[in-house]
Amino acid sequence: MTESHYDVDLGETDTLLSLLAENLEELRLSAGETLFEQDDFDDRLFVLDTGELEVSVLAASGRKLSLNRLQPGSVFGEIAFFDPGRRTARIKALVSSRLRFARQAALLEGMTRNPKLASALLQLAGRRMRWMSRQLEDQVFLPPESRLAAKTLHLSRSDSEIAMSQAQLADYVGVTRELVSRILSDWRRAGLVELSRGRIRVLDRSGLMETRDSEEV
């Protein structure tokens, strides 16, 4: 199984961005600031220009599942934009970030003038659904070690070093901090990664891919 099968590409948004451009307003977030909470009412569609954002969902119990880290160029917030209602996730700035956004009314109007915008948005929706579908499959079918391998590979796709505590990583995988620690220690002993406080350096990507694929339940 190739890596691209796992990394659904949400980055080819140039066409979409140029189509959106005229409808966008600007916005800045400082590090740690929350853009919106799960269950907020808000129908804006966003584009991240600079910085990094975290997408997460929260259980009533307070438990948190981190879904993704958004990089510049990402378009997000489609669910409540396409189907007005509550937000299904929380978006929080990991660092100071600059974004732009469009309101629903503006875009509906833009779509009537330019049908290409509509089909670009539909394709965006299709890609996001593919990505969500894979998240669900992974969560159901992959054991914790494979999920951890998948997330580690994903998070290190642009840089072999991941700046994240093991506790944060555990929130991505949906397991306890202790289990992440044990698995990472095994990987360190196997020469797959190098560990230090708050950092994981990936040494052997293909080894991790094997780990990810070899243990399907």
Added chain:
Amino acid sequence: MTESHYDVDLGETDTLLSLLAENLEELRLSAGETLFEQDDFDDRLFVLDTGELEVSVLAASGRKLSLNRLQPGSVFGEIAFFDPGRRTARIKALVSSRLRFARQAALLEGMTRNPKLASALLQLAGRRMRWMSRQLEDQVFLPPESRLAAKTLHLSRSDSEIAMSQAQLADYVGVTRELVSRILSDWRRAGLVELSRGRIRVLDRSGLMETRDSEEV
């Protein structure tokens, strides 16, 4: 937590259907027939007119997760329609069924003529994403008994009797047949359901709702 919070409504498709109507071709499936397999290439968008279909995803190991049973009026197949590529799930007819479908090219053309069609499709996408988001949350945050309660309530929403073996139900919840059997037996002893071979009759919906909500991890 209300039940409607759980049952994302995908049924309000009258507007969409009337907009689609002119672009549709007909199709029939006999009981047990597969419309398409996961990973097939196919870019059609479907509407179910009569019958019942099962949506499921399969792991490489052969394990299966059932996602939904589609009822007449349901529109489905959006992912590969909006973002051409492989199917993310398998669709199989549970009984003899009649459906209609549109090809991507036909609809893109239809959208340029009628912008309302585009926004109806976007809303459909938004609703489907909401539904997927909830599936993922439930899978991660709810323990097996709560998930079973949620699925049982969902499957019995139009008829208090569910015609399904415990093994099939287990495929919906993502646990073993034995665990489903044990939980259902507990529920029977508590007066929540009535059990017979291949059937589950729900006696106490609010009791099941409590079960669903009371055990979040």
Added chain:
DNA sequence: TACGCTCTGTGATCCTCTTCACAGAATACC
């Protein structure tokens, strides 16, 4: 430099679900 906080590693125990096994009941089919 000393103190305090956060992060990491790991043992021990508990708990839940899976796996395996099997028996009895219901249904389908000769």
Added chain:
DNA sequence: GGTATTCTGTGAAGAGGATCACAGAGCGTA
């Protein structure tokens, strides 16, 4: 009607994570 098949219920054993507990290491900061 009798036999085979499928479904259900349940016990017993096993595995894999969660939880609890704690110690040491790294880092910020007073």
